[in-house]
Amino acid sequence: MVEVARYFTDFTQGESCGKCTFCRVGTRHMRDILKSITVGEGSMEELADLEEIGEAVIKGSLCSLGKTAPNPVLTTLRFFRDEYVAHIEEKRCPAKMCRSLIAFYIDLEACARGCDACVACCPVDAIFTTSNRKKAIDQEKCVKCGECVYACPPEYDAVRRVSPPEMIPDQGIEPLTEKEESEA
């Protein structure tokens, strides 16, 4: 929900004609706060700021764009406040949407040996073969696009998405050596 609010605020901020100061500056300020929350850098004080600025933008805007621009933020703050708090206090995205706060890993128990379906879909070659010839994700390379989740056949369903990134379990992964690879 936080990412949804950020997306809509970013959109309306871009659409503002700039005539009213509250709409022009207020939506920009809200967008910046939401951005910092989605990357785990928000504060509880900023939640109060979001509500205050949102109400001011509604009151101080001339047209319906400005008068409705804060609605996604104010509504999600009212009904999904716990999600905002999780982003701020636990650096965790409950919806597992915010890229800075999530990570992907492959469950070695579920991954099928010899199935390479995820490898070709990765845009940054982050998926490598492990010493037991399963697949794993190089966290340094992964850009968290989520493509491998969809590429993995449903009968294996081996790609996991977690938040915060520290939730990735230690599976004792060893990459396949070049010698082992050439002998395969």
Ligand code: SF4
């Ligand atoms: S409220 Fe409407 S008129 Fe005022 S700056 Fe926003 S878009 Fe322009």
Ligand code: SF4
């Ligand atoms: S999430 Fe995207 S970048 Fe990361 S391993 Fe999967 S396909 Fe590659």
Ligand code: SF4
């Ligand atoms: S697509 Fe799924 S089952 Fe196949 S290698 Fe990748 S993670 Fe393993």
